[in-house]
Each structure stands twice: as structure tokens, then as C-alpha cells.
Amino acid sequence: MAIKQKEVEQKSKLLEVLTTEYKWENLLLGVLATLSGALALMIISGNSLLTINSDFPILGQGNNGIIFAWVLFAISLFGLALVIYPFFIPAIPELKKITWPTFPKFVDHSVRTLIFLFFLAGIILIFNILITNLLVEIL
Secondary structure (H helix, E strand, C coil), rough: CCCCCCCCCCCCCCHHHCCCCCCHHHHHHHHHHHHHHHHEEEEHCCCCCCCCCCCCCCCCCCHHHHHHHHHHHHHHHHHHHHHHHHHHCCHHHHHCCCCCCHHHHHHEEEEEEEHHHHHHHHHHHHHHHHHHHHHHHHC
């Protein structure tokens, strides 16, 4: 009696590489996206910090440099979104658990917060006036 062997599925190496998460890839993507976005904004702003020389091939001709900068900026925003997105996935179920206060409770808490802030600002203002007068007397 012959035993039929199971056929082993061959996994694609490309699929395996693309689905593997590496330890530092999000950090690297975040840094590169931030730097490329900053460079794109420097080009877009037209500031003298970073300009494309008109002799530069392709990008230096006409509006090609500005178009390149806008495309680079869009890609960097997409990269930042890919980095930030995984941090918000666990927050969505937690946000659904929140019970929001009623309107009267919201107003009560807001008024209490504003009173505390005005009180704290008043104390800082009094200390500022005292220290300023003290320094004027000393100097």
C-alpha cells in the first residue's frame, strides 16, 4: 500500500520578505519621511536654504523642480501616515468604551478648569511683578 505524501506549499520569498516586520523599519521610515518632507518644504517655499539649480538635468527645467517637491512631500506624508497608523489601531476599541459627560457636567468641568487657570495665572502674575520690582531695586 502506497502512502501518499502531502504536497508542501512553496512560499514565495518575496511575500515572506514583504510580510516580515523588522525591528527598526518604522523608525527608519519615520526619520526618512520627516527629512524628505522637510527638504520638499524647503524647495517649495522658494527660500534660499535649498534651491534647484537651473542647470540641473530634468529638475532644473521649468516647473519640474516644484512638481518634484510636491510629489516628494506627498510621498513623505504617506510615509508618516504609515508609521503613525499602527499606534492608533489599539486606541479605536478603547475610544468606543468611553462614556462622554452630559452637557451640564461638561460645562461644570469647563468652568472649574477656567477658574483654576485664572487663579494660577494670577499667582504667576503676582510673582512676576514681585520679582521684577525686586530686581529693579537690586539693580
